[in-house]
Amino acid sequence: MHAETGKAQEQPGAVRSGVDRRALIAGGGAVLAAGVGAGVVALGRGRPAASSPPPPSAPAVAFHGERQAGVTALQQPATLLLALDLAPAATSDGRAALRSLLGELTRVLADAAGGAAADPRLRGGEPAQLSSLVGVGPGLAARLGLNVPPALADLPAFPGDRLDPARGGGDLVVQLCAADRWPLTVVAELLAAAARSAGGTVRWTQPGFLPRTPAGTTPRNLFGYKDGTANPDATEAKQWVWGPPGPYEHGTVLVYRRIRMDTAAFAALPEDRRDLAMGRRLTDGAPLTGTAEHDDPDIYAKNPDGSYVIPNTAHVRLSSPRLDSGARMLRRGYSYDDAPDDRGLLFCAFVRDPEQFTRVQNRLAAKDALNPFLVHTASAVAYVLPGAREGGVLGEGLWA
């Protein structure tokens, strides 16, 4: 079983090969730490010595590669997003501080991913199985004159937004993912210490989680619907997710939205009303015009009375790539639950150009049938740096 678990991990860059669409969006839990069965057996036998060797462990997610593993690895069930702000400084000092900080972040993340972390809290249990990404916010890029994609910009305001600036934005955005919550907190603390040493601060943190579903299946969100079905395949990703050939080819842009969902009110609707609002069926995720989850939604199909089968205000219609020259976002969202009245979705999408999100969100904000149940409470955009090669440091292309 251990070898099989190892195969579940996409290597950074894997999306360039001909992998199946579902391989890019596989459900949470695929990179599950193995070896727990061994510990269980030990219990059955009585008193395991406190110094007994740890059980055989699942392989780590490779940190180094052309692209950062936080975008390319199979989606894991636990996430922690955090944003760091750097101290205001003259441009040259700011660039030096950022360069030094990126070196530290690279070291911390590579050590944690590789099981080499010195922190005792990351030892003696299951390996951290960490995957991560580091991105640069548009504000920092402008302040320090960094070499980032020209399209990198904060999102415009959308109707209905109720954004809390303390929960969004940031000079650097980091997403940590793992099989479990525990290592995320420990690694975040190490990153925060690195930021403080560089005169920076933690602007916000946000934990999230997914249901543990079989690899290759689409996880559900807190409305109960499958979320992420229409993700790009490798060819589409090359056009819509990753940068064009050149300095940004292995980078992408993260669009993050913290979306509060009124799950109780939505659940109170009859199921057919919910399906019409979504444009998909709760039961199996199939579009209302299809019979299986991955059937392409036919937004032009009509009922005998002339109305659309997928209604004008259905979420699936308004976010359809057919309305956008085929543009697709790589969505890797997570659910969150910060309080009984503050649960929802951490929308995380990777795009070449944040305009791809803006076009969709303008349509959704205008007439999405889900709007009565949604409030966008935070927003961030960041240029997700290309990966670091072995011995290299994240952000080497920023200074050109």
Next chain:
Amino acid sequence: MHAETGKAQEQPGAVRSGVDRRALIAGGGAVLAAGVGAGVVALGRGRPAASSPPPPSAPAVAFHGERQAGVTALQQPATLLLALDLAPAATSDGRAALRSLLGELTRVLADAAGGAAADPRLRGGEPAQLSSLVGVGPGLAARLGLNVPPALADLPAFPGDRLDPARGGGDLVVQLCAADRWPLTVVAELLAAAARSAGGTVRWTQPGFLPRTPAGTTPRNLFGYKDGTANPDATEAKQWVWGPPGPYEHGTVLVYRRIRMDTAAFAALPEDRRDLAMGRRLTDGAPLTGTAEHDDPDIYAKNPDGSYVIPNTAHVRLSSPRLDSGARMLRRGYSYDDAPDDRGLLFCAFVRDPEQFTRVQNRLAAKDALNPFLVHTASAVAYVLPGAREGGVLGEGLWA
């Protein structure tokens, strides 16, 4: 492997038999959902059909039994605590409302634990692996004249307490535990809906987590130290954790403290200073007077200069059962991470009499070397009801 995983689960009541101490306190992750390997293989084969059957699953934690599984099951890596408040009402109406609510809570928890939940968010993935406990707060017990242990009472104020009432107390306290965060949020939402239907509200929720460690080993807390080493064995638990023979025999009392830890400041101390503050070694959890984790700390051992090996202010000395006629608490704490400056420990201990905690906490509050790094920010006490038998309802003994 599935059968082995099943064996990892203690049945409610197991502590009455001669199980090893470590079987009561086994580390997080023992009840890990199995079957993920199957999904992984599916990915390797290409496109798994969206309707493919879920992988073989780990057995559920039994809900029914003499004692509630939230106390007796192996400790799982994810927890969500929540407190419910009932609407003010005349005594007879209040008793009727509580009785009805306990019936609903029993139904929701039993269905979720048994995999019978109708909610689509609990289906199609790994089984919830839910274990739970429901407890009654002293305020509610007094208000409705409930039949609870006479010792049930709120804790006194301790020096240094900075309690937020909105994060503590409550008419009912529920602890949900599972292999994963996801089902906890869904089940909490179902419980909240049940409470609202009964005119109640959710007073607070608090998520927590543990590192995934091999079963039978002690998990570390965010200071990096093993936490829960000195838990009672089955004989000790009968005296100090569970009620005396009679109506409360299969009940216990939960003492909950939310303790913020300044992990960065503590980590900045040299390791030997940290070990002296704790009275145990960071590396292996052995007491300073011993060589292995489960060696009994010798609080009377002295250095050649006459000072104690385990210092006067060491946490282990001040919480030693030797200072308390051998009284032991069953500790099943979790770490939490709500914000960069709000991380720490959810201290959860099960005792026959909350005085057991009060005596220890009075000593700790007076001179624990850890105090500069700790703030108690919330507190709750609840009578953990005996378990529900098959077809029965939690709280049947409250009305006598």
